[in-house]
Amino acid sequence: xxxxxxxxxxxxxxxxxxxxxxxxxxxxxxxxxxxxxxxxxxxxxxxxxxxxxxxxxxxxxxxxxxxxxxxxxxxxxxxxxxxxxxxxxxxxxxxxxxxxxxxxxxxxxxxxxxxxxxxxxxxxxxxxxxxxxxxxxxxxxxxxxxxxxxxxxxxxxxxxxxxxxxxxxxxxxxxxxxxxxxxxxxxxxxxxxxxxxxxxxxxxxxxxxxxxxxxxxxxxxxxxxxxxxxxxxxxxxxxxxx
Numbered sequence: 001x002x003x004x005x006x007x008x009x010x011x012x013x014x015x016x017x018x019x020x021x022x023x024x025x026x027x028x029x030x031x032x033x034x035x036x037x038x039x040x041x042x043x044x045x046x047x048x049x050x051x052x053x054x055x056x057x058x059x060x061x062x063x064x065x066x067x068x069x070x071x072x073x074x075x076x077x078x079x080x081x082x083x084x085x086x087x088x089x090x091x092x093x094x095x096x097x098x099x100x101x102x103x104x105x106x107x108x109x110x111x112x113x114x115x116x117x118x119x120x121x122x123x124x125x126x127x128x129x130x131x132x133x134x135x136x137x138x139x140x141x142x143x144x145x146x147x148x149x150x151x152x153x154x155x156x157x158x159x160x161x162x163x164x165x166x167x168x169x170x171x172x173x174x175x176x177x178x179x180x181x182x183x184x185x186x187x188x189x190x191x192x193x194x195x196x197x198x199x200x201x202x203x204x205x206x207x208x209x210x211x212x213x214x215x216x217x218x219x220x221x222x223x224x225x226x227x228x229x230x231x232x233x234x235x236x237x238x239x240x241x242x
Contacts (some may be wrong), residue, residue: 001058003210006032007031008031008032008036008053008054008122009032009033009035009050009052009053009054010020010027010032010033010035010052010053010054010055010056010058010118011034011035011036011037011043011046011047011054011055011141012024012027012035012036012037012056013036013037013038013039013040013043013055013056013057013058013061013069014036014058014084014211015039015058015060015061015062016037016058017038019058020024020036020038022111023056023111023114026111026112026115027115027118027242030115030118030119032118034041035050035061037054039061039062039063039064040063040064040066040068040069041062041063043055043057043063043069044069044072044073047073047076047079048076051077051079052079053079053080053122053125054079054080054081054082054118054121054122054125055073055079055080055081055082056082056084056114056118057069057070057081057082057083057084057101058083058084059083059084059085059086059092059093059096066083066084066092066096067092067095070083070096071099071100072099072102074099074100077167078100078162078163078164079097080102080103080112080121080122080164080165081096081100081101081102081103081126082101082102082103082104082105082117082118082121083096083101083103083104083106084105084107084109085103085104085105085106085107086106086107091198093106094159094196094200094204096202096222097200097201097204097205097208098207098208100164100167100208102121102125102164102165102166103117103120103121103166103192104201105117110195120193121165121225124165124169125152125165132224133148139148139151140172140176141220142175142222142233142235143213143221143234143235143236144150144156144157145161145171145175145213145222147168147171147172147175149172152168154168154171156212156213161212161213162212163209163212165190165207166192166205167205167209169204169213170187170205170206170209170225171193171209171213172190173187173190173191174223174231175233175235177233178233178234179232179233179234179235180232180233181226181229181230181231181232182201182230182231182232183230184185184202184203184231185199186229186230187202187231188201188202206223206231209223209224210222221234222234222235
């Protein structure tokens, strides 16, 4: 990292001091500025005082749990959130994804893997620590949706869409490949960069994305389910394209 380049800040919300110390140490060695909060109220105070570039959030916290912390953070701004969950807590993990968390890591985890996940999320949201200017990317238009990949902005019929990091990437992938059927494994690989993982992550994000871009999410016309296979993005309703 260049001496003139500002450090990206990670807020680690973890009540176990040993886990917090290990995770913070790895992140500092990777070049990040790290702030630590042992509970939810302290995390919200620290975030309000100086907004982080990413929040690493344990779901099992004393008092205010991680889901409530995520909910309150999301009500303020679209800061990237990576959840730390116990291996068997699938319901909590899905609930966190429903609230807009961008990624999750199950305990026990490798600190090196965790740093790589942080790098991946920040690379997508802030360009990571790359100094080279990103090439201009063309605007994408379909079904009343306008997507600006370069500035990471999306609109539907002139109204800005509040998309999370993964929702934006998922929509960009769909709009770049209109009419093509995408399996959930493929989407996890191409959008999340994972070769394996819980496929319900994809399902939850598709559901959240539909809620934001479809006129009637219960009868989606843009992101259509191909039963037994996956999803297909149709920029025009079938009758209009005929």
